[in-house]
Amino acid sequence: xxxxxxxxxxxLLALITIGIIRVRxxxxxxxxxGAYSFLMASVMMVLDAVxxxxxxxxxxxxxxTVLALGALHLTKxxxxxxxxxxxxxxxxxxxxxxxxxxxxxxxPGFGLADTPMNTGVGxxxxxxxxxxxxxxxxxxxxxxxxxxxxxxxxxxxxFTGGIxxxxxxxxxxxxxxxxxxxxxxxxx
Amino acid sequence: xxxxxxTVNYWVTIVLMVGGLYIVVAHxxxxxxxxxxxxxxxxVYLLFLSPGKVLGGTAPILAEGFELYSNPLxxxxxxxxxxxxxxTLALGMALVVRIHEAYGTVEDDEVHELEMD
Numbered sequence: 001x002x003x004x005x006x007x008x009x010x011x012l013l014a015l016i017t018i019g020i021i022r023v024r025x026x027x028x029x030x031x032x033x034g035a036y037s038f039l040m041a042s043v044m045m046v047l048d049a050v051x052x053x054x055x056x057x058x059x060x061x062x063x064x065t066v067l068a069l070g071a072l073h074l075t076k077x078x079x080x081x082x083x084x085x086x087x088x089x090x091x092x093x094x095x096x097x098x099x100x101x102x103x104x105x106x107x108p109g110f111g112l113a114d115t116p117m118n119t120g121v122g123x124x125x126x127x128x129x130x131x132x133x134x135x136x137x138x139x140x141x142x143x144x145x146x147x148x149x150x151x152x153x154x155x156x157x158x159f160t161g162g163i164x165x166x167x168x169x170x171x172x173x174x175x176x177x178x179x180x181x182x183x184x185x186x187x188x
Numbered sequence: 189x190x191x192x193x194x195t196v197n198y199w200v201t202i203v204l205m206v207g208g209l210y211i212v213v214a215h216x217x218x219x220x221x222x223x224x225x226x227x228x229x230x231x232v233y234l235l236f237l238s239p240g241k242v243l244g245g246t247a248p249i250l251a252e253g254f255e256l257y258s259n260p261l262x263x264x265x266x267x268x269x270x271x272x273x274x275x276t277l278a279l280g281m282a283l284v285v286r287i288h289e290a291y292g293t294v295e296d297d298e299v300h301e302l303e304m305d
Contacts, residue, residue, distance in 0.1 A: 003196075006193075007196050017204055017227055020224075036227070040233070048241055048257075049237050052233070052237065067277060068219065071285055072219065075288040079220055079295075080217065083216075083297060090210065093206045093209050101199075111244075113243075117240065118240065118259045122262075126248060126257055138248040142260060143264050143267060143268075151268070154268050154271055158271060158275045161278055165281075169282055171286070172285060172286060
């Protein structure tokens with residue numbers, strides 16, 4: 001049953017991706033991307049990644065959509081028709097896909113407990129987390145305790161990104177205001 | 189049938205990855221390029237989370253009565269990746285707005301032509 005739900009959701013994801021490729025109206029593209037993020041969050045729920053699903057629904061479908069809509073408000077909402085043929089990009093994409101498929105041949109099947117990945121350090125965290133940190137949610141204990149410095153670094157990345165956005169956008173606003181003043185000065 | 193179910197996650201991961209790559213390479217509109225980059229990114233999330241799932245297991249929150257849990261480590265890595273992803277998206281969108289202000293267009297071939305003039 002789990003696998004069936006998984007397959008249906010994944011098929012929908014692939015269909016939405018094809019829709020995003022074909023649609024030219026950027027507003028529709030952004031809304032489709034929001035639906036894509038919600039579907040991805042559902043897939044993550046099925047894959048037992050509840051914390052990740054929550055973050056994807058809030059960040060991927062929420063904040064990203066708001067950011068994209070804000071950018072569309074300040075730019076254009078229609079994509080220009082393609083001027084070059086899509087044969088070369090298609091060739092590159094299909095070639096990459098073929099190599100990736102070749103890479104999946106030796107991968108272990110879905111949902112097995114005895115793969116190298118699932119018998120390694122992940123099990124160790126599951127065994128030791130309760131005794132060492134007292135937090136029942138192992139994802140939280142790894143994120144905030146064992147790998148706390150990584151999370152600090154992540155916060156630094158967001159902070160830097162925020163500063164970059166502020167610098168870029170305040171410069172836009174200042175130049176607009178200057179242009180507005182100049183227009184007013186030249187008007188009779 | 190079971191064989192298809194066992195590999196469908198990898199197949200769809202590849203489809204999403206190739207779709208995202210195609211949007212980034214073939215489309216000139218920068219907003220759409222960023223959406224494509226987001227699709228590429230989420231396909232990597234799927235690639236990490238799928239092998240960590242254990243069938244019959246549950247979410248890695250320790251509780252009485254559950255013995256089998258999915259692997260918590262990919263979840264932690266992907267949580268970090270999602271948050272870094274939204275930071276790059278915000279910066280990319282700000283750059284698009286700035287480019288639109290400077291050139292009046294967000295199509296990369298038109299920007300290139302204006303640069304050549």
